[in-house]
Amino acid sequence: MGNLESIRYFTPELIIVVFAILVILFDLVSRGQSSNGTAYLSLFGLLCATIAVLVVGNVNQSLFFGMVRIDGFATFFKIIILIATAVTIIFSMVSNELDPKAQGEYYALLIAINLGMFLMASSANILIAYLSLETVSLTSYILAGFLTRNPRSSEAAFKYIIYGAVASGTMLFGLSLVFGMTGTTSIVQIGQQLPEIASSYPTAVLVSIIFIFAGVGYKIASVPFHMWSPDVYEGAPIPVTAFLSVASKAAGFALFIRLFYFSFGATNVNWTMLLSVVSALTMTFGNLAALPQQNVKRLLAYSSIAHGGYLLMGVVLLSGDGIKAVLFYLIIYMFMNLGAFFVVILVAKEVGSENIDGYKGLISRAPFVAVAMVIFLFSLTGMPPLAGFAGKWVLFAAVVEKKLYWLAIVGVLNSVVSLYYYIRIVKAMLFDPSEDAETLSFSRGSMALLMAFVVPTILLGIYWKPYDFLKDLPLDRFIG
Amino acid sequence: MLLTSMIFIPLVGAIIVLLVPRDREDAAKWIAFLVTLIPLFLAVLLYFQYDPTSVEIQEVVETSWIKAFNIRYHTGVDGLSVTLILLTALLGPICVGASWKIEKGIKVYLSLFLLLETGMIGFFCALDLFLFYVFFELTLLPMYFLIGVWGGPRREYAAIKFFLYTLFGSVLMLIAMIAVYLNSSVDPGLRTFDIPTLISLAQTSGHALADPTFQIWAFLGFFIGFAVKVPIFPFHTWLPDAHVEAPTAISVVLAAILLKMGTYGLVRINFAMLPAGMDFFTNGLGRWGNALAILGVVNIIYGSLCALAQTDFKKLVAYSSIGHMGFVILGLAARNEAGVTGAILQMLNHGVISAMLFLLVGVVYDRAHHRDINGFGGLGAKMPIYTGITTLAFMASLGLPGLSGFVGEALSLLGAYSKFQLLTILSTIGIVVGAAYFLWTLQRVFLGDLNPKYEAIEEINMREIATLIPLGVLTIVLGIWPHFAIEMFRNSVVGLPLQ
DSSP states (O other): OOHHHHHGGGHHHHHHHHHHHHHHHHHHHTTTTOHHHHHHHHHHHHHHHHHHHHHHOSOOEEETTTTEEESHHHHHHHHHHHHHHHHHHHHHHHOOOSOGGGHHHHHHHHHHHHHHHHHHHHBOBHHHHHHHHHHHHHHHHHHHTOOTTOHHHHHHHHHHHHHHHHHHHHHHHHHHHHHHHHSOOBHHHHHHHHHHHHHHOHHHHHHHHHHHHHHHHHHTTOTTSOTHHHHHHHHSOHHHHHHIIIIIHHHHHHHHHHHIIIIITTOSSOHHHHHHHHHHHHHHHHHHHHTTOOBHHHHHHHHHHHHHHHHHHHHHTOSHHHHHHHHHHHHHHHHHHHHHHHHHHHHHHHTOOOBGGGGTTHHHHOHHHHHHHHHHHHHHHTOTTSHHHHHHHHHHHHHHHTTOHHHHHHHHHHHHHHHHHHHHHHHHHHTSOOSOOOOOOOOHHHHHHHHHHHHHHHHHHHOOHHHHHHHHSOHHHHOO | OHHHHHHHHHHHHHHHHHHSOGGGHHHHHHHHHHHHHHHHHHHHHHHHHOOTTOOSOEEEEEEEEEGGGTEEEEEEEOHHHHHHHHHHHHHHHHHHHHTTTOOTTHHHHHHHHHHHHHHHHHHHHBOBHHHHHHHHHHTHHHHHHHHHHHSOTTHHHHHHHHHHHHHHHHHHHHHHHHHHHHHSOSSGGGOOOBHHHHHHHHTSTTSGGGOHHHHHHHHHHHHHHHHHHTTOTTSOTHHHHHHHHSOHHHHHHIIIIIHHHHHHHIIIIIIHHOHHHHHHHHHOSGGGOOHHHHHHHHHHHHHHHHHHHOOBHHHHHHHHHHHHHHHHHHHHHHOSHHHHHHHHHHHHHHHHHHHHHHHHHHHHHHHHSOOBGGGOOOHHHHOHHHHHHHHHHHHHHHTOTTSHHHHHHHHHHHHHHTTOHHHHHHHHHHHHHHHHHHHHHHHHHHSSSOOGGGTTOOOOOHHHHHHHHHHHHHHHHHHHOTHHHHHHHHHHHHTSOOO
8 A cells, every 4th residue: 555545554653653743842832830730641642642553553554655554454453552641641640759850751752652662563564564663762762761860760771772773774774685685675575485495404593583682682582682671671761671571572472473474384494383482491591590589570570471471472473272272371470560560560659679578578568569469460470260270271282282281380380480479479478467557548540440350350360251252363464 | 148158147146146235145145156146047048959860060159359369259069069068157156055055255255256257157158268368267256266265274375276286377378379370371360269260260271370380389378378288287286276175066066067167178179170280190200109198097007006005085086187177188188089988978977977076075075074084984874865866977988898998998999099009008997996996996985883972973965965966967868879979079070180
């Protein structure tokens, strides 16, 4: 489809650009007057973008001469990203970490990053893939370093930039190899030509696949490209950490599936085995590294690496069931992980601590928050009948179906390991007496938002209709 | 409907109990007590409605739950389930009664207990493998909190150990379960988790599920899951810790019901669904012979010897549990009618007797605030009724003819002897040691000169007696006339692939 016709299907992205500019202008006009105003304007912008995404709907179209793809898959990720961003904006309003004077840029960046993520989810061309990845990365660097007075935050941003630059450079090299071999930048065309090339030059193809994986693996924080993530997650403002661990990861997986499902899926190079090992290492590393953590934010950072490993299992299968399992898991992961981070924000704000010690006796100080956290943590572990179990179930079912028994066993044993560190928080909240007996009070809005995470975390474990729906989708029409 | 209401009434009760206002916490106890009476009443109704002469599964409820995996909410009972459901339902009100003195967070405690009851009853009714697993896991969370919050000094360690061990076992079971599902049919639309269907498929020769190699691996997956729960050596180390730290009523449920979930699973899944796997582990291992029977005998001897060495009353009972569960494994390993009947009877008997023993330990602990067997002495003079009931429970547990413990163990041994003489003879060491530690304990706690510290110790009170009487009566009735229980589950035994 040509450029002018494409505009019609590109409205969500355009709305995002418009609102990113509007937020900056609004902030200039009302400088220092209303810090929540920018947040509400951003939320409104996201609402408009959501409506636009739904209006454009589930069409199968290639835009801008095959650069961008609009399909159910892209729509799915756009909605996930929009929800995660909206939640992050609300988190930022609740949290008191941010400097009220700098909030205009902050919200503008949060909106602008959506543009990059949208393009990641819908890229049909390796150029767009790379550009969108860079857009997201550059914006994330600034967001991670947003607490300018906090040296940890600056350190986080620096680490993020250095790792990011190396990873994306490596990826670019991989992409150029692929371009050199196939002479095209279209993902679908690469996918058509690569099998033939791979049969004569398997090493070249494998090397380029590994190089490309460096870029994507860095976004989803998979071993061995994960090193930035604990420091960044710990140093960044908590809402940004929550955002990176959900939206950024989701966008990374979207791009990953786009690239690997279409381009490399059919090659005879055995990269699936390699990535299965990477997936096993990622979850094992994430879980083992989380064991000794005392800082809950850092603990959740490692836990999110581990969850990236679980998700990776679904991708390497290259089966429709695997991809659907990844999508389903991402929905559930979004609710439970954002919920857990919200509790971290609330506790950091009221107790003033991000350490496990700060959670001691939370059950008597703020019973609802503590119970909600217990639900999120057990769901992250994968205990039935909570949603996390449903997510893991579909993932493991897909893995066992492909007869990768060893991977499934590594995966389930990892769940057992993860129980140990999640339960340390539960233990602190429920079993240990608190040093401070004062009850904590939270606003009704916060409690309502917490409830909005608790309900799906319980419901999706019992009510599986969403998965039934996903399962019945024909994959070739879903990802066109 | 009978089963469904039995499963979910405790869940509703759990919510109601939570809603009781803070200043009326006594009411919570009465509400919980009344709620547990409903499943008991329904279980008795079920007992009378159930037709033991029929081989059919009864009281079936079946509706679709998760279409994508063809998972159904499918419940129903056979004689074995009815027996264990009756035991579970009976222990409901008894445990609420035994928890009467708990002060700390009683509402949450009772609510978790009721949630546990939902999990246990649901587990014994489930006929869909997925549902079975969900109920199996559902008992984990409440148990973790009940031990971790209301337990003894090392409660956190015990609770987490219990949780990690059981989860480790059950995740392996999860993989086995998915593998069974995927092998149930080549056509993704026809795959099933339905236990009766899977059982019949696994016995159809040529079917992927009947493949011996597949069955051996699936058997291992399920076996480890259940072995942790039973517990079978070497997966048993969580049990003494959990028992010692758990509050009395929770120890009772743990010993009487949760351990039975393991053996029930072994009968339902490993025995019935994976006969080729069972073959391999009962006579396919060359010179190792009957691996399952060896594990049973190890449990019996090891459990009894450990019990003999204990000075903590509760730990002694916990280790004796490991020993007695060994007879269940031994009976199952024999794979003949006498052995399996004995094994199931032993499940029921151990449920009743160990519940009594833990209640009795709780009674003396509430008064003396310690459980050191050597720290008592001569209590018989001050607490004659308590001494009498304890003697009854001890005698039943050590297998005195005429009381229930004897029948189950005797039948297990009878079945086992016809298959493997040497192992059976070895296992009788456990019985002798069992008699030794119980009699020695009796002597140290109740006989001899009265320890002056306990000059003013109170006799067992009416509430405590009331929790013990139903169990005591059952011990005697089952000892004299075991037939009424055996009749209940006879068809379940005959329906198994015996040899």
